[in-house]
Amino acid sequence: MPTLTKLYTMQEASQHNSKDDCWVVIDGKVYDVSTYLEEHPGGDDVLLGATGKDATDEFEDAGHSKSARELMETFCIGELDPAPPAIPELEIYTKQPTDITQKLKDLTKQYWAVPVAVVGISVVIGVLYWRRR
Numbered sequence: 342m343p344t345l346t347k348l349y350t351m352q353e354a355s356q357h358n359s360k361d362d363c364w365v366v367i368d369g370k371v372y373d374v375s376t377y378l379e380e381h382p383g384g385d386d387v388l389l390g391a392t393g394k395d396a397t398d399e400f401e402d403a404g405h406s407k408s409a410r411e412l413m414e415t416f417c418i419g420e421l422d423p424a425p426p427a428i429p430e431l432e433i434y435t436k437q438p439t440d441i442t443q444k445l446k447d448l449t450k451q452y453w454a455v456p457v458a459v460v461g462i463s464v465v466i467g468v469l470y471w472r473r474r
């Protein structure tokens with residue numbers, strides 16, 4: 342049976358950052374340690390400094406005991422809502438002519454008279470040849 346876990350965003354969790362209302366996020370879970378601040382052997386300032394971010398590394402670095410981890414679970418109020426995957430922005434892409442196509446276009450503009458002359462001369466030669474016969 343699926344468990345109904347409350348999900349919190351990091352933005353939401355980060356708003357609980359005072360001595361009366363303190364949440365920390367460790368390993369994807371959200372803990373309300375407001376009532377534990379005074380008792381925390383590592384000090385309340387450490388917990389307050391761990392709000393608004395993923396405090397997993399700091400928690401692990403402190404080398405917490407098994408009993409500390411068990412105690413921690415009593416403060417768990419939910420899980421961190423994973424951020425939605427970023428949708429890559431669509432880029433408007435206009436096809437730029439390649440170098441060769443651009444060069445061909447330029448050449449056509451410059452030397453359009455050449456193929457016209459070739460066709461014209463061929464027509465004249467053709468007509469003359471046809472008349473002679």
Ligand code: HEM
Pocket residue numbers: 365367372374381382383384387388390391396399400403404405406407408409410412413416
């Ligand atoms: C619900 C969360 C937490 C609980 C229940 C908790 C509990 C404890 C406990 C019971 C100890 C005593 C040593 C032990 O048994 O391991 C301790 C020590 C310590 N904790 Fe936490 N802790 C929590 C979160 C954190 C976080 C997020 C940090 C760091 C950002 C932190 C930093 C420390 C440090 C530095 C000590 C060592 C104090 C010393 O040895 O002088 N704790 N904690």
